[in-house]
Amino acid sequence: MLKIVVCVKAVPDPKAAGNIKIDPQTKTLLRGNVPMVLNPLDKNALEAALQIKTGMEVHITVLSMGPPEAASIVKECLALGADRGILLSDRGFGGADAFATAYTLAMGVQKNGDADVVFCGMASSDGATEWVGPEMATMLDMPVVTMVREIIPHADEAWEVKSALENGYRRMRVRLPAVFTVTRDLNSPRTLSFSGIIKARKKTITEWGLDDLGVSAERVGLKGSPTIVTEMRTVENTRKVEFIEGTREEKAEQLVQKLVEVGVL
Amino acid sequence: MIDFTFTEEQEMFRKAAREFAETMIMPKVAEMEKTGDVSQDVVKALAEADMMGITIPEEYGGLGLGYTERLIALEEISRVSVATAMMLQVFALGIEPIIKFGSEETKKKYLPGLATGKRLATTAVTEATGGSDPTGIKSSYTKDGEDFIVNGRKCFITNSHIADTITILAKAEDTPKAFCAFVIDENMPGWKATHKEHKVGMRGCNTGELSFEGLRIGKAQLLGAEGKGLGVTMAAIGDVGRGGMVGTALGLQAACLEESIKFAGQRILYGKPISFLQSIQNKIAEMKIDLEAGKLLGYRAAAIQDAGGRSSNEFAVAKYYTTEAAQKAAKMAVDIHGGYGCMEEYPVTRFWRDAAVLGPSAGTSDIMKVIIARWAMS
Numbered sequence A: 001m002l003k004i005v006v007c008v009k010a011v012p013d014p015k016a017a018g019n020i021k022i023d024p025q026t027k028t029l030l031r032g033n034v035p036m037v038l039n040p041l042d043k044n045a046l047e048a049a050l051q052i053k054t055g056m057e058v059h060i061t062v063l064s065m066g067p068p069e070a071a072s073i074v075k076e077c078l079a080l081g082a083d084r085g086i087l088l089s090d091r092g093f094g095g096a097d098a099f100a101t102a103y104t105l106a107m108g109v110q111k112n113g114d115a116d117v118v119f120c121g122m123a124s125s126d127g128a129t130e131w132v133g134p135e136m137a138t139m140l141d142m143p144v145v146t147m148v149r150e151i152i153p154h155a156d157e158a159w160e161v162k163s164a165l166e167n168g169y170r171r172m173r174v175r176l177p178a179v180f181t182v183t184r185d186l187n188s189p190r191t192l193s194f195s196g197i198i199k200a201r202k203k204t205i206t207e208w209g210l211d212d213l214g215v216s217a218e219r220v221g222l223k224g225s226p227t228i229v230t231e232m233r234t235v236e237n238t239r240k241v242e243f244i245e246g247t248r249e250e251k252a253e254q255l256v257q258k259l260v261e262v263g264v265l
Numbered sequence B: 001m002i003d004f005t006f007t008e009e010q011e012m013f014r015k016a017a018r019e020f021a022e023t024m025i026m027p028k029v030a031e032m033e034k035t036g037d038v039s040q041d042v043v044k045a046l047a048e049a050d051m052m053g054i055t056i057p058e059e060y061g062g063l064g065l066g067y068t069e070r071l072i073a074l075e076e077i078s079r080v081s082v083a084t085a086m087m088l089q090v091f092a093l094g095i096e097p098i099i100k101f102g103s104e105e106t107k108k109k110y111l112p113g114l115a116t117g118k119r120l121a122t123t124a125v126t127e128a129t130g131g132s133d134p135t136g137i138k139s140s141y142t143k144d145g146e147d148f149i150v151n152g153r154k155c156f157i158t159n160s161h162i163a164d165t166i167t168i169l170a171k172a173e174d175t176p177k178a179f180c181a182f183v184i185d186e187n188m189p190g191w192k193a194t195h196k197e198h199k200v201g202m203r204g205c206n207t208g209e210l211s212f213e214g215l216r217i218g219k220a221q222l223l224g225a226e227g228k229g230l231g232v233t234m235a236a237i238g239d240v241g242r243g244g245m246v247g248t249a250l251g252l253q254a255a256c257l258e259e260s261i262k263f264a265g266q267r268i269l270y271g272k273p274i275s276f277l278q279s280i281q282n283k284i285a286e287m288k289i290d291l292e293a294g295k296l297l298g299y300r301a302a303a304i305q306d307a308g309g310r311s312s313n314e315f316a317v318a319k320y321y322t323t324e325a326a327q328k329a330a331k332m333a334v335d336i337h338g339g340y341g342c343m344e345e346y347p348v349t350r351f352w353r354d355a356a357v358l359g360p361s362a363g364t365s366d367i368m369k370v371i372i373a374r375w376a377m378s
């Protein structure tokens, strides 16, 4: 049986992104009462796994690192069709950058054992580094294909995948085990169903902390994060209207000058 | 302590229902408004999303959930399409008498198909001579050995032209106080759907007439005891019918409130959005008060039912309150839109028309007051 791990993250609802503020002093996000939801691209990652499950024998584990509240999004993944959930939760994991997150998740994948495929969203809607997948692959010593937009799985041989490039795409054959980070073009994720929610009643979510993973506290969370955020601010969009007076030629000349001034031309 | 919170699972049901309504029903609303006809795509989507089997026990292929979950689903669907919520709520009204009063054989015959949408249900009581007063109906039965022969016609029946599994009420021709409830299906000759109504609102939900001519019904199709049919249909209408109207009304109230807030935030007058005007805020506050109160009434009644009690009185209060509130909310939402509120590109015009239809369905507000007064004075 093919073992797939799908890494998912709870993020502040992108639909309510306007309500998220940045604390100018501490440079941290003030989430207000914005609800946490499943990272949109992780839905594509889970959908990829679920679609593969319709064609072959597959066991899907959903893996998330986050606070205890993130259990609700893991539960949601179980309701969507995943078989088992693992939540990596520990105070020590808090404040992790992409590197420490990738390390913690990689340790989770390892403890879970024998993954044939690891799916991640290409990026999270809040962090948006696109690093977690590739870094995790390196730590697990697995090949990685990023920005996957098509997958043709095969039972006993290399999978064919198509990944997006800036001006086109690349087709590859990849031998498992491998890590794939997926784009939204890969599929259209299914929505929750009442019967899926009922089936999830019988599925379990395991919680693992620092001790369960057996990792050093120095390598996870804030302590294990080499990235230092030096500046973070909200971009203000302002609009200014100015009427240009004069003859047609004068107007055109002034307009060009203005556009040069603001750096458009 | 009284716990007013939904469980995590119920919150997930709400999310599922909302996602379903927004992705599968919303795109069909314009077509339903234009044609006034039932969208087959919507019926199929409801079936595939297990919406028809919510309250059907698991052993008959349903989800085995309760009134609370049903209310959640209806509320979210009605927020997007009142017509669809009405159609769905009456499927359940047709299913309930079979669950509560059907023999094991009848349940096995119909419930699995009803849970998957292979069969579609309704309950037909109302006639030209009896709506508020169901004892005034003229459809009648005579007995021929073990069989019943029914003649008559029904009006204002939801799902009349799409249902194939129908609970009907008929009166004994010779014993004025004896009524029988039967379940009839497409394999029985002697009945057909006739006139289709054109309603002011809830376009996309089918309402029409049924006629019975020499309709022969076997004894096995009886729901409840012979002669006790009035109680069978009234129990279904009291709990499921009224409960369903509450979910439908709450969804419409929420939609009115949302559209009002959106418009009031965008419409600029005197250099500011009209949401800064106190009289606009008053209307929004009133809608919010009614929605909060309506939810408390509705979900409390559902909780009583789920705990094994009967809640037709509580549902009568909730039905009265929410359907009246939905009509008020629709009027206020239209008012907030000014002239735009008369233009059909704005959804509030649909809300207004839909709201008008909520009143009489499953019993008028006057009848709710009759029931509530009887309860209060009992």
Ligand SMILES: Cc1cc2nc3c(=O)[nH]c(=O)nc-3n(C[C@H](O)[C@H](O)[C@H](O)COP(=O)(O)OP(=O)(O)OC[C@H]3O[C@@H](n4cnc5c(N)ncnc54)[C@H](O)[C@@H]3O)c2cc1C
Residues within 6 Å of the ligand: B090, B122, B123, B124, B125, B126, B127, B128, B130, B131, B132, B133, B155, B156, B157, B158, B159, B207, B357, B360, B361, B362, B363, B364, B365, B366, B367, B370
């Ligand atoms: C959209 C829609 C869907 C429906 N679907 C179904 C269905 O699926 N199955 C079904 O069987 N029926 C259905 N009905 C019928 C509905 O139940 C009746 O319309 C309702 O019970 C009112 O009956 P009536 O229309 O005959 O009005 P009437 O009973 O004639 O009422 C006329 C007026 O008299 C008032 N009135 C009547 N009695 C009293 C009283 N005792 N005290 C004070 N005032 C009173 C009423 O409130 C109303 O104002 C549906 C109706 C609508 C509009």
